[in-house]
Amino acid sequence: MLLLRQVTFYLAIAGFIGVFLLVRQMQQKPPSPPPAVEPARSPFAASVAATGILEAARENVKIAAPKPALIQKVAVEVGSKVKVGDTIIQLDDRESRARLNTLRAQIEALRAGLKADRVMQADAADQLARAAQLAKANVISVDERKRREFATQNWDARIAKSEADIAAMDAQLQQSQTEVDVLTIRAPRDGTILQVNVRAGEFAGTTPQEPLMILGEVEKLQVRAEVDEQNAPLVEAGRPAVAYLKGDTLRKLPLRFVRIEPFVIPKRSLTGDSAERVDTRVLQIIFELDRPEVPLYVGQQVDVFIERAPTPVAANPTTSPAKQ
Amino acid sequence: MYHLALKMLLGDRAKYAMLVGGLTFATMLMTQQSAVFFGLLKWTTSHLSNMRAKIWVVDRNVQQANELKALRDTDVNRVRSVTGVAWAMPIYVTIQSAKLADGNFKPIMLVGLDNTTLVGRPPIMLRGQLEDVRLPNSIILDELGIQRLSVGRAKPLGLGDTFELNDKEARIVGICRADRHFFGYPYAYSTYTQALQFAPKQRKMLSLVLAEPAPGWTAEAAAKQIQLETGMKAYTEDELFWSTIRWYFRNTGIPVAFVSIIVLGFIVGTTISGQTFYAFVHENLRHLGALKAMGASNGLLARMLLVQSFTVGFLGYGIGVLLVTLFGQVVLARGDPPFMLPWQLPAATFAIVMGICAFSALLGIVKVWKVEPAIVFRG
Numbered sequence: 001m002l003l004l005r006q007v008t009f010y011l012a013i014a015g016f017i018g019v020f021l022l023v024r025q026m027q028q029k030p031p032s033p034p035p036a037v038e039p040a041r042s043p044f045a046a047s048v049a050a051t052g053i054l055e056a057a058r059e060n061v062k063i064a065a066p067k068p069a070l071i072q073k074v075a076v077e078v079g080s081k082v083k084v085g086d087t088i089i090q091l092d093d094r095e096s097r098a099r100l101n102t103l104r105a106q107i108e109a110l111r112a113g114l115k116a117d118r119v120m121q122a123d124a125a126d127q128l129a130r131a132a133q134l135a136k137a138n139v140i141s142v143d144e145r146k147r148r149e150f151a152t153q154n155w156d157a158r159i160a161k162s163e164a165d166i167a168a169m170d171a172q173l174q175q176s177q178t179e180v181d182v183l184t185i186r187a188p189r190d191g192t193i194l195q196v197n198v199r200a201g202e203f204a205g206t207t208p209q210e211p212l213m214i215l216g217e218v219e220k221l222q223v224r225a226e227v228d229e230q231n232a233p234l235v236e237a238g239r240p241a242v243a244y245l246k247g248d249t250l251r252k253l254p255l256r257f258v259r260i261e262p263f264v265i266p267k268r269s270l271t272g273d274s275a276e277r278v279d280t281r282v283l284q285i286i287f288e289l290d291r292p293e294v295p296l297y298v299g300q301q302v303d304v305f306i307e308r309a310p311t312p313v314a315a316n317p318t319t320s321p322a323k324q
Numbered sequence: 325m326y327h328l329a330l331k332m333l334l335g336d337r338a339k340y341a342m343l344v345g346g347l348t349f350a351t352m353l354m355t356q357q358s359a360v361f362f363g364l365l366k367w368t369t370s371h372l373s374n375m376r377a378k379i380w381v382v383d384r385n386v387q388q389a390n391e392l393k394a395l396r397d398t399d400v401n402r403v404r405s406v407t408g409v410a411w412a413m414p415i416y417v418t419i420q421s422a423k424l425a426d427g428n429f430k431p432i433m434l435v436g437l438d439n440t441t442l443v444g445r446p447p448i449m450l451r452g453q454l455e456d457v458r459l460p461n462s463i464i465l466d467e468l469g470i471q472r473l474s475v476g477r478a479k480p481l482g483l484g485d486t487f488e489l490n491d492k493e494a495r496i497v498g499i500c501r502a503d504r505h506f507f508g509y510p511y512a513y514s515t516y517t518q519a520l521q522f523a524p525k526q527r528k529m530l531s532l533v534l535a536e537p538a539p540g541w542t543a544e545a546a547a548k549q550i551q552l553e554t555g556m557k558a559y560t561e562d563e564l565f566w567s568t569i570r571w572y573f574r575n576t577g578i579p580v581a582f583v584s585i586i587v588l589g590f591i592v593g594t595t596i597s598g599q600t601f602y603a604f605v606h607e608n609l610r611h612l613g614a615l616k617a618m619g620a621s622n623g624l625l626a627r628m629l630l631v632q633s634f635t636v637g638f639l640g641y642g643i644g645v646l647l648v649t650l651f652g653q654v655v656l657a658r659g660d661p662p663f664m665l666p667w668q669l670p671a672a673t674f675a676i677v678m679g680i681c682a683f684s685a686l687l688g689i690v691k692v693w694k695v696e697p698a699i700v701f702r703g
Contacts, residue, residue, distance in 0.1 A: 002330045006334065006639075008639050011646055012638060012641070012643050014642070014646050015644065015647075016642050016645065018646050018649035018650075019645040019646075019665075022648075022649050022652050022653070022665055023667045023670060026664065026666070027667070029373075030447045032376035032378075032447070033376065033445055033446075033447045035441040035442065036441055036442035036454060036455065037440050037441045037442070038441070039440075039441045040411065040440075041410055042404070047404075048401075049401040049403075049405045049412075050401055226398075227401070228396075228399075231401070231405055234405065246439065246440055247440050249440060249441070267397070267398060308405075311407055
């Protein structure tokens, strides 16, 4: 064949083969990579998904200072178990104590004065008794006797005043004592200190950015699940749920329904920025869970799936889903 | 006789080269330009090839992958709540400028992947571990990004090197291969929360939700169910691909520019090869006349001309696509300019080239049909 002697013929054949291979090569679409970690899947046929946060079974207590003051001593550490009434933070009470001491000294002074007055009163009473006898015998004048009588009454009145002063000072002392007591922050209930945000020497304001401490019970945990308000009608009381820890999607934690919070709140941003604006409100649902073997920490985020009644499936003329 | 036809064709090297060259040029122009055009269109869907997922959930008014309207954080959970969805993960896409030590800056396409599952991750890691993206301030950059950010450095950027991303330090923990974006921005991947840290604060930061249909559900059915239950727009991968391409057809002048070049290729190819073949027939009219005088029928002569014309067509097309293949291989290795060769393209070019050949042959046949065998004896 004449054509077989032509270089152009072989070039053309090479072209055909080349383009065929190139098209084949370009058709190959790399398979979609599987997720690095198996995503959390709902075990229910139909579910409402929510983002949850682990918290202590009774809500965590954010410890606050009763009045702005310097912190003198932090009596507990993170993880300390406290009983109700235990001192946890000692605020600076030097000023209050000084005032207390002054008042005590003043009361002592008043008591001493009262004692002196009583002596004077006894003296006056004695003189009056004697003057009365002498007056009967007409040894001294009525005028003289009357003066003695008034002197006695005067001392009586002085004693009454001193006693009233002491009572008033006592009341002041008690107030100061209360002020001193208030500067000692005590555990409002039994629990574990989950977070300590202050150290001795820092100033405790009454409206701090973060609580001074967080107190909670870690023996029993609960999940606070937040559902978008648009999905709120799908949530039914009493339905079971499961939670997956972020980063551990294989172990599911079964949850038992506790209650639905009746108040819908603005969603707290998960970026943690306080200046974030919100336009979504969320319904909060509380679930309880038993402590599993995996370590759980209060404040951890979880993905929650709450069982719900299946919704009608969109009718699809061409492709009908096998299930539902 | 067909052997004679080929001999006639190959006898005149200059004409032969001209004929084949013309068709080669036409083939190359049409195929290569179309391939670049398709490649460019494919670049507009680079999000789809770089973040693979069966279902893409976006705001209801989003028409294409490069114009995303932010959703609310809780919309991920709304998609997860839909019957027929196995899982749904958030993605944050943003263009941020990466600042280099020498003050130079380059925009990059930052993609935030779900922290746990890393759904939407780059398919091919060249260096480093994908899981390292979960480390603080870390980023996985694509080859293009490395190349862009390494300009002016003695040594290209490698693992552990840092640059500045929106006033925050970003550390490269991996290098991946990703398809180019239409706007030419390199892709950088980080975790979702990390991407939110890098990006300036906005009210809504969720760009889109990637979802997977539950077992027993097709992507179409699940997408439809998502639209029904959430009111958001859910595309399957293919739907979004074509929606994006349609958007660029409707809203940009790129198709017009390319189509005019392709039409030009067609006209040039037709003119050159038609004219040359006609001239070739004209020149060989004496020989054809002689054949006719010897008793060759018009039909045989026409078939001979067709053999000549289609031979030229095959050779021209073959060499043309060979050049396109070479161009394609070089371009694919470089990753730039865009190049995309679906099977329809060489097939269509082949049909067009064969059409040109048939047309040229027809011109010749008309000429031969009318020729008097006596022409041999004249002049």
